[in-house]
Amino acid sequence: MRRKRVRCPLVPTANRILSSHPISPRFKTLVCVAGVFRGDESCTSVTMRHWNHVWHRLKPSPDAVRGLERMKKNYVLATLSNGNVSLLVEMAKNAGLPWDAVLSAELFHHFKPDREVYLGAADLLAYKPAEVMMVAAHPGRSAGGASLWLRTGFVARPLENGPGKEPAAVVGFPADVSERDFLELAEKLG
Numbered sequence: 001m002r003r004k005r006v007r008c009p010l011v012p013t014a015n016r017i018l019s020s021h022p023i024s025p026r027f028k029t030l031v032c033v034a035g036v037f038r039g040d041e042s043c044t045s046v047t048m049r050h051w052n053h054v055w056h057r058l059k060p061s062p063d064a065v066r067g068l069e070r071m072k073k074n075y076v077l078a079t080l081s082n083g084n085v086s087l088l089v090e091m092a093k094n095a096g097l098p099w100d101a102v103l104s105a106e107l108f109h110h111f112k113p114d115r116e117v118y119l120g121a122a123d124l125l126a127y128k129p130a131e132v133m134m135v136a137a138h139p140g141r142s143a144g145g146a147s148l149w150l151r152t153g154f155v156a157r158p159l160e161n162g163p164g165k166e167p168a169a170v171v172g173f174p175a176d177v178s179e180r181d182f183l184e185l186a187e188k189l190g
Contacts (some may be wrong), residue, residue, distance in 0.1 A: 010017060016041045055087055060095040067182025068098050071189060080121045080134070082111050101114045110154070131164060135185065146174075154178040155185055 068077055078101035079088055088102045101124075105111045108120040122132045134145035135153035137160055146152045154175040158167050179185040 055083060056094060058091060058095065060097060061181070063181040063183045065096050065098065067184075067186045070183070070186035072098050072100070074190065076125060076127075078103050078121065078125060079138045080112070080117065081105065104190055115148055118148050118150060119126045122150070153185060156180050 071077060072079055077099050079092070079097070079099050080103045082105045083091075084106045085104045087101060088104055091097070092099050092102060092162040103121045103124065105114075105117045107124070108114075108116045110116040118132075118134070119129060122129050125132070129145075129149045130151070132145070133151040133153050133154060137155050145185070152175040154177070156167055156179070160167055177185065177188055179188055
């Protein structure tokens with residue numbers, strides 16, 4: 001079947017789904033929406049479940065767990081994602097991620113980069129925005145937090161843009177701290 005070249009408006013679609021459905025089914029709906037935009041309208045429950053759970057099976061980069069464990073000695077570590085809480089908990093258990101807290105945009109009924117997500121996360125942890133650092137592996141991802149006075153960090157991921165593509169450069173990324181991996185970030189932060 002020939003694929004349609006349609007720009008998929010997932011963020012507006014996701015916001016519409018979030019406002020009208022419980023959070024968990026939203027990912028299932030988005031997988032089907034993406035399938036329809038690809039020209040694959042046969043979104044079966046088996047296909048949907050398989051793709052919906054890809055996120056649950058992700059493996060961390062080799063440096064991630066060791067770097068996070070080193071930082072955990074001196075800092076409160078929390079994930080903040082647009083993924084739902086159950087997904088983030090399962091990912092953390094599967095990957096051995098040492099979070100002190102698992103925070104989701106789901107808790108604030110908004111998606112990043114909405115300010116309610118960043119400010120709500122800082123508030124739940126009883127920190128002022130300036131006391132929080134958002135660390136991202138994607139250039140620009142922590143910009144939403146930076147605009148709210150959160151500190152920003154960048155950790156380069158060699159495969160972030162896909163195999164055979166140039167990774168985002170550490171130099172030139174507008175962050176308070178930019179490092180090549182989580183071990184270097186842990187060393188830098190102390």
